[in-house]
Amino acid sequence: MASIFGHGLVAFTTSKVIDSKANKLLLFLAIGSTILPDLDVLAFKIGIDYMHPLGHRGFTHSIFFALLWSVVLSFSFGNNRKVIYFIVLFLSTLSHGILDAMTTGGRGVGFFIPFENSRHFLPWRIIQVSPLGIQEFFSEWGIRVILSELKYIAIPCFIILITLYFIKKKKS
């Protein structure tokens, strides 16, 4: 994975770009949705292999899962804004797999599970893979992760958010 901060920031930015009126609930769901896919590391604990469809970077990182999950959430919480909720949550959830597919480590992402079980990377593997443990995160490895995410995730997101802010200000 990229770190939970990287994933969370992408969700926040996605929400703001698509829905300038995104409320706290939607932001919370979007950020939660980008962190959720990595709960699949629990698979290791119960002995499921990495390359299994339910293994790490498997089903929960797939397009199908993002679709399913965002349909459930938008119907549960979207009220009269279901479509907006669906779009924001689908893109946020899927962004997790996309960022993972741009990391330098691990195996690829099972985008097409359950229909096809192969794992994929994007051609641009520029994001330092983040350690899964807290202890390792506060190490030299962690620092490299932070620098790489600043460059490839945080700065682009901030540029987008600042641009949005000025567009909004100009309108009002």
Ligand SMILES: [Zn+2]
């Ligand atoms: Zn992941």
